[in-house]
Amino acid sequence: MSRPAALFAILALAAPASAQAVRPRRLLVVIDPGHGGARVGAVGPDGLREKDLSLAIARKVAALCKRELGLQVLLTRTGDREVPLAERVALANRRHADLFLSIHANSMPTARARRSTRGIETYFLSADPSGAAAAALAERENLDDRPRARARRQGDVDAILDDLTLTAAHADSSRLAYALQERLVAATAAPNRGVQQAPFFVLTGARMPAVLVEVGFVSQPDEEKLLATPAYEDQLAAAIVRGLADYQIAVAPRTAAR
Numbered sequence: 119m120s121r122p123a124a125l126f127a128i129l130a131l132a133a134p135a136s137a138q139a140v141r142p143r144r145l146l147v148v149i150d151p152g153h154g155g156a157r158v159g160a161v162g163p164d165g166l167r168e169k170d171l172s173l174a175i176a177r178k179v180a181a182l183c184k185r186e187l188g189l190q191v192l193l194t195r196t197g198d199r200e201v202p203l204a205e206r207v208a209l210a211n212r213r214h215a216d217l218f219l220s221i222h223a224n225s226m227p228t229a230r231a232r233r234s235t236r237g238i239e240t241y242f243l244s245a246d247p248s249g250a251a252a253a254a255l256a257e258r259e260n261l262d263d264r265p266r267a268r269a270r271r272q273g274d275v276d277a278i279l280d281d282l283t284l285t286a287a288h289a290d291s292s293r294l295a296y297a298l299q300e301r302l303v304a305a306t307a308a309p310n311r312g313v314q315q316a317p318f319f320v321l322t323g324a325r326m327p328a329v330l331v332e333v334g335f336v337s338q339p340d341e342e343k344l345l346a347t348p349a350y351e352d353q354l355a356a357a358i359v360r361g362l363a364d365y366q367i368a369v370a371p372r373t374a375a376r
């Protein structure tokens with residue numbers, strides 16, 4: 119991992135200097151463990167809770183990002199507490215983060231689908247979902263938001279995608295999603311459910327590349343067992359960090375020229 123670390127340092131040097139910043143700064147990644155507190159997220163047949171799983175993986179990703187890539191890392195929550203969806207991305211915007219990564223686990227609604235459906239999906243923001251399943255997933259993940267905030271933000275997705283200042287970040291979100299998905303599937307041999315798009319509130323308004331990873335289905339009994347295994351969580355976290363390294367290498371020339 120020494121080569122990606124060196125590239126991150128070069129990137130930081132090439133970043134546009136603000137008026138007062140003369141020393142290079144380390145890139146900042148905001149890692150967002152889904153749900154928390156009363157917002158439990160999906161729950162598996164054996165009782166694995168999405169909020170606990172997302173936090174466990176997020177902590178591992180954070181540690182590896184610091185150790186292997188020399189990145190600065192900020193978690194949107196470090197414990198089991200509720201954080202409104204809008205505050206998560208607002209934190210990343212306020213801190214001028216370079217990347218935003220939300221970690222979740224998936225679930226199927228019907229008994230039949232719960233038995234059979236497993237695998238990994240990575241999402242970036244779009245007003246138009248990739249399909250009915252993506253739309254249903256975004257709806258479920260968006261339930262954490264309070265109804266008023268939800269109504270307001272639904273209309274915002276279109277407007278935000280029209281915002282020219284966000285266009286570059288949006289294109290990079292797609293590239294980041296592919297980099298992560300590729301590494302996750304290669305590391306785990308989990309079914310590849312692809313990079314998809316959906317209107318996730320937690321990604322809305324991000325002024326940096328932002329993606330949401332669904333690391334697996336807690337609703338599928340075998341995958342739930344895997345996801346509850348610390349060694350498998352280590353594998354997922356390591357794959358995410360490799361994906362981050364790949365992504366930075368891929369966008370280096372464009373970012374440097376900006």
Ligand SMILES: [Zn+2]
Pocket residue numbers: 152153159160168221222223259
């Ligand atoms: Zn979730």
